Amino acid sequence: MxxxxxxxxxxxxxxxxxxxxxxxxxxxxxxxxxxxxxxxxxxxxxxxxxxxxxxxxxxxxxxxxxxxxxxxxxxxxxxxxxxxxxxxxxxxxxxxxxxxxxxxxxxxxxxxxxxxTTVSEMGPLLLSRLLGLSEAQEGALNIAFHIADKEGLALLDLDDLRAMLRHIGERADEIALEYGNVGTATIGAIQRDLLVLENQGGGQFFGxxxxxxxxxxxxxxxxxxxxxxxxxxxxxxxxxxxxxxxxxxxxxxxxxxxxxxxxxxxxxxxxxxxxxxxxxxxxxxxxxxxxxxxxxxxxxxxxxxxxxxxxxxxxxxxxxxxxxxxxxxxxxxxxxxxxxxxxxxxxxxxxxxxxxxxxxxxxxxxxxxxxxxxxxxxxxxxxxxxxxxxxxxxxxxxxxxxxxxxxxxxxxxxxDTPVDRESAQEILAKRAELAAREAAEAEAREKAAKTAAGRSELDAGFENFNNARRYDPTAKSKPTRRSSSRSDTILETFGKSLARQLGTKTGQTIVRGVLGSLFKSR
The missing domain is CATH 3.40.50.300 (P-loop containing nucleotide triphosphate hydrolases)
Known part of the structure; x- marks a missing residue:
């Protein structure tokens, strides 16, 4: 020197x-x-x-x-x-x-x-070279990086990239008009290459x-x-x-x-x-x-x-x-x-x-x-x-x-100690969980609304029936003792009449549910 x-x-x-x-x-x-x-x-x-x-x-x-x-x-x-x-x-x-x-x-x-290093820092060009991707696969990877950047999803490790690829695969119809078709076969091929890379120890490099x-x-x-x-x-x-x-x-x-x-x-x-x-x-x-x-x-x-x-x-x-x-x-x-x-x-x-x-x-x-x-x-x-x-x-x-x-x-x-902060995988998982919960809640609300509507119609039917008996001068007084067959006939007649009064499929369904147990008790 x-x-x-x-x-x-x-x-x-x-x-x-x-x-x-x-x-x-x-x-x-x-x-x-x-x-x-x-x-x-x-x-x-x-x-x-x-x-x-x-x-x-x-x-x-x-x-x-x-x-x-x-x-x-x-x-x-x-x-x-x-x-x-x-x-x-x-x-x-x-x-x-x-x-x-x-x-x-x-x-x-x-x-x-x-x-x-992180997947984002590696970038789609070098990552495509690393995975040996075809032109179509490299295009899909570029779309994944672009959408991740646009939606603020950090791609830190291979799990994040896998989650992002699944995400664009599920949204393929939505993104096709803006970015072009992304086939499930293309996404699957990239996922397999990522698995090979991880099995070779490459997964430790990203994070x-x-x-x-x-x-x-x-x-x-x-x-x-x-x-x-x-x-x-x-x-x-x-x-x-x-x-x-x-x-x-x-x-x-x-x-x-x-x-x-x-x-x-x-x-x-x-x-x-x-x-x-x-x-x-x-x-x-x-x-x-x-x-x-x-x-x-x-x-x-x-x-x-x-x-x-x-x-x-x-x-x-x-x-x-x-x-x-x-x-x-x-x-x-x-x-x-x-x-x-x-x-x-x-x-x-x-x-x-x-x-x-x-x-x-x-x-x-x-x-x-x-x-x-x-x-x-x-x-x-x-x-x-x-x-x-x-x-x-x-x-x-x-x-x-x-x-x-x-x-x-x-x-x-x-x-020496790896750090796993919130990134694309966790954010997308939370989005999916929230969407599933909102869908379940919407379904429950719709079901409750249908049940409430059916009950209202049933109550209206009973009220119409009682009013009809109250103001019908030809109606007879209720006997104190009836035979079993006579009681069944009246109940069946009542059920048919009530169904006609309700006039809707919901009402008919509820009537059958309420009165079915009585019919089976014979």
């Missing part, structure tokens, strides 16, 4: 003079490429160390579990110490073992603080408390930049989720950070490992979004480094924006490998001292061809470079050491 840049390496005879990545161009992005086993992980580690020492926070994914050692000091007892010291002397580097301020994050909350970006952009009491490491070894079991998460994080940084122009050093450096996962089978709209973010985010003071095996994995529109490059060895076993090697060599400013294509094929482990931006942002001439050894531990921490680092971060109280 120098005052102006991050020292990357150099060499003795036949190799480059000291090579460094100038801090003022750290936000011009970069590329670290090379075949498996050629030293990309060590290059990531020494770049993170250099930026941290310059006071620049770093975010990087630990795909293989090897980068956690950056939180511990390298040891003179390590078997690699002698080789490291020899390399340091060769390139003129003062090797001083030290640990770096580190915070561990983990989407699953197992090897670091849980990192979450609150959501990640506060300011917790990534911190320095310690000594002014060293915080190195944020995302445990990604388990996450790589779902490559789509891994790539979508990192793209979401980039998008959030782009949207939330203020413009800073051309700062003396970056505000944050973001390492995107296994970058090919982002572009494999990606729709053009998504690639365009990545290109836009990469082009504009540097004005926010953020540098993005893509790490991949082959530079050809990165689309040309993005590759052209990567000014700082470290190219480890590429192996050319097939015709396609040879074409990729030739294409990679063409992306460097030629050095008359050697053939770049041959150098990329011949450099060994821990060596690379490098090119960093120079004054006025001009690409530097390609050089063969011996990569410097790391000052932190090369290799993973133990579980006990990792737990101690996590406990010391001071972020546990903020992120």
């Amino acid at each position: 120098t005052e102006e840049g991050v020292f990357v390496g150099g060499g003795g005879e036949g190799y480059a003079t000291p090579q460094e990545l100038k801090l003022q161009y750290g936000n011009r992005h970069g590329l670290v490429a090379g075949a498996t086993g050629t030293g990309k992980t060590v290059t990531l580690q020494i770049l993170a160390e250099g930026f941290s020492q310059a006071g620049v926070p770093v975010f990087m994914a630990d795909v293989k579990g090897d980068l956690s050692g950056i939180a511990a000091s390298g040891s003179t007892e390590a078997k690699l110490h002698d080789a490291f010291m020899e390399r340091a002397q060769t390139i003129g580097f003062d090797l001083d073992y030290r640990a770096y301020p580190t915070v561990f994050w983990d989407m699953f909350g197992e090897k670091g603080h849980p990192v979450r 609150e408390p959501a990640l506060d970006l300011t917790d990534l952009i911190r320095t310690d009491e000594n002014g060293m930049g915080q190195i944020n490491i995302l445990a990604a070894d388990k996450l790589m079991g779902n490559p789509q989720l891994y790539a979508t998460f990192l793209l979401w994080l980039l998008s959030e940084l782009f949207e939330e950070l203020p413009e800073v122009g051309n700062p003396d050093k970056p505000k944050l450096v973001f390492f995107f490992d296994e970058a090919h996962l982002l572009f494999d089978d990606a729709p053009k709209a998504l690639v365009d979004k990545v290109e836009q973010v990469a082009r504009l985010i540097r004005s926010k003071g953020v540098g993005v480094f893509f790490i991949t095996q082959n530079p050809g994995d990165v689309p040309d529109g993005i590759l052209s924006q990567l000014g700082n490059r470290v190219q480890h060895a590429l192996r050319a076993f097939t015709a396609k490998d040879q074409r990729d090697l030739h294409r990679a060599a063409e992306n460097y400013r030629a050095n008359p001292s050697f053939d770049t294509e041959i150098a990329i094929k011949e450099v060994g482990t821990g060596e690379a061809v490098t090119s960093f931006l120079e004054k006025k942002g001009v690409p530097g001439m390609v050089e063969r470079t011996l990569i410097r050894p790391p000052q932190s531990r090369l290799g993973p921490l133990s579980d006990t050491e990792r737990a101690a680092v996590i406990a010391e971060s001071g972020l546990g109280d903020k992120y």
Whole structure:
């Protein structure tokens, strides 16, 4: 580390003079490429160390579990110490073992603080990419987000999104004229994809408390930049989720950070490992979004480094924006490998001292061809470079050491316990409960009104009957004793007469109910 840049390496005879990545161009992005086993992980580690020492926070994914050692000091007892010291002397580097301020994050909350976001913050575009939705399904998802926003329904987790999809499915006829048809088959397909995502552990990513970006952009009491490491070894079991998460994080940084122009050093450096996962089978709209973010985010003071095996994995529109490059060895076993090697060599400013294509094929482990931006942002001439050894531990921490680092971060109280506040699922459930209660009450009122109307008609019928007997001069006096058959005849006659008096179906129903028991008593 120098005052102006991050020292990357150099060499003795036949190799480059000291090579460094100038801090003022750290936000011009970069590329670290090379075949498996050629030293990309060590290059990531020494770049993170250099930026941290310059006071620049770093975010990087630990795909293989090897980068956690950056939180511990390298040891003179390590078997690699002698080789490291020899390399340091060769390139003129003062090797001083030290640990770096580190915070561990983990989407699953197992090897670091849980990192979450809400469904609303993820947005329909990235969520559609994550779920692999068709055009029709993506359209339905956009409708769900739009109506949720319009009705003030917060989409925080997958349960909220499921409830919202059911809601628009139930209102399909109502919303069709304004937004278009939303079929039940489409809704069902999205629901199945959400279930698959949840079964893969993706459900833990959505919820609150959501990640506060300011917790990534911190320095310690000594002014060293915080190195944020995302445990990604388990996450790589779902490559789509891994790539979508990192793209979401980039998008959030782009949207939330203020413009800073051309700062003396970056505000944050973001390492995107296994970058090919982002572009494999990606729709053009998504690639365009990545290109836009990469082009504009540097004005926010953020540098993005893509790490991949082959530079050809990165689309040309993005590759052209990567000014700082470290190219480890590429192996050319097939015709396609040879074409990729030739294409990679063409992306460097030629050095008359050697053939770049041959150098990329011949450099060994821990060596690379490098090119960093120079004054006025001009690409530097390609050089063969011996990569410097790391000052932190090369290799993973133990579980006990990792737990101690996590406990010391001071972020546990903020992120380790999930929060479940009222959101779309609860609000829609209350609406449904209220609607059901109001419907039941309306039905009860209607039933009571019908019963009351029937009773009024019955009372009127009895009154008419009594009046008829009272004023009929031919009516006989009520005998004191009657036979059972005579009583039945009078009652039946009375019932028929009364039914005629009432003259309505309701009255007839009530009469049959009142008098039926008498008829059955015979």
